Amino acid sequence: MSARLADDELLITRTFDAPASLVFALWSKPEHMKRWMGPANFTCPEVKIDFRVDGAYRAMITSPAHGKNWFGGVYREIVENKRLVFTFTWDNDGPSAGVETLVTITFEEKGGKTVQTFHQRPFLNVERRDSHVGGWTSAFDKLAAYAAQIAKEHSA
Amino acid sequence: MPDTLSVTLSALADPTRRAILARLAKGEATVNEIARPFDISLPAVSRHLKVMEAAGLISRGREAQWRPCRLETRTLKAVDDWLSRYRRFWTESFDKMDAYLAELKAKEKRK
Numbered sequence: 001m002s003a004r005l006a007d008d009e010l011l012i013t014r015t016f017d018a019p020a021s022l023v024f025a026l027w028s029k030p031e032h033m034k035r036w037m038g039p040a041n042f043t044c045p046e047v048k049i050d051f052r053v054d055g056a057y058r059a060m061i062t063s064p065a066h067g068k069n070w071f072g073g074v075y076r077e078i079v080e081n082k083r084l085v086f087t088f089t090w091d092n093d094g095p096s097a098g099v100e101t102l103v104t105i106t107f108e109e110k111g112g113k114t115v116q117t118f119h120q121r122p123f124l125n126v127e128r129r130d131s132h133v134g135g136w137t138s139a140f141d142k143l144a145a146y147a148a149q150i151a152k153e154h155s156a
Numbered sequence: 157m158p159d160t161l162s163v164t165l166s167a168l169a170d171p172t173r174r175a176i177l178a179r180l181a182k183g184e185a186t187v188n189e190i191a192r193p194f195d196i197s198l199p200a201v202s203r204h205l206k207v208m209e210a211a212g213l214i215s216r217g218r219e220a221q222w223r224p225c226r227l228e229t230r231t232l233k234a235v236d237d238w239l240s241r242y243r244r245f246w247t248e249s250f251d252k253m254d255a256y257l258a259e260l261k262a263k264e265k266r267k
Binding site: 010012014016017018022023026032035036037038039040099101116118120122 | 161162165169238239242243244245246247248249250251252253254255256257258260261
């Protein structure tokens with residue numbers, strides 16, 4: 001993974017006290033994913049996974065306050081215990097509806113622990129993506145920063 | 157309004173439009189002022205501005221003949237919020253992942 005990406009996009013790095021094969025299985029096996037997917041106060045009662053490249057997954061998280069939220073996507077790359085790339089899109093009609101994102105996760109085992117590097121960015125159609133060769137991601141957080149700054153100035 | 161967020165994200169997916177936004181972050185500007193640093197024609201800049209206006213990224217003054225462009229901060233804030241929601245979603249999921257792994261490990265030890 002290039003260091004340049006660390007400045008951009010949504011990037012979350014976590015170290016888990018478990019081997020990479022187990023952390024990887026938490027993403028690839030429905031019975032595992034049901035146990036952790038979703039924010040605090042949500043449960044994840046439904047997960048269907050067709051774990052192969054071009055295979056789809058679909059899952060639902062639910063909470064008393066927010067009800068059921070379905071999401072899903074397609075696996076783009078699978079390197080057992082090392083790397084996982086898939087699309088992620090919410091079904092709901094909220095503000096994120098229809099915005100396809102691309103998630104890339106790498107797993108690196110060090111002394112029995114696993115460093116999981118997760119990133120996510122909007123996934124635009126191929127034509128658009130190829131026309132700007134990854135350029136937009138570097139601007140994304142900067143724009144978000146502008147927005148936050150300007151919003152602050154306006155509310156001040 | 158169309159599906160605003162995906163329209164916004166698409167509109168952002170262009171280096172020229174991002175540069176225009178960066179310019180407008182410093183203050184409102186006319187089409188001529190916006191076009192100056194770019195090696196593209198005025199009509200091309202106007203086309204970009206149209207896309208950005210449709211996406212709600214900018215608004216254009218009606219009061220003056222030269223229709224100055226300004227940033228629509230609410231739209232950019234929506235992009236920021238969208239990213240924040242995902243950050244929370246995953247951070248809290250990974251907290252649960254951590255707890256679940258500890259549980260699996262404890263089970264393994266009991267065997």
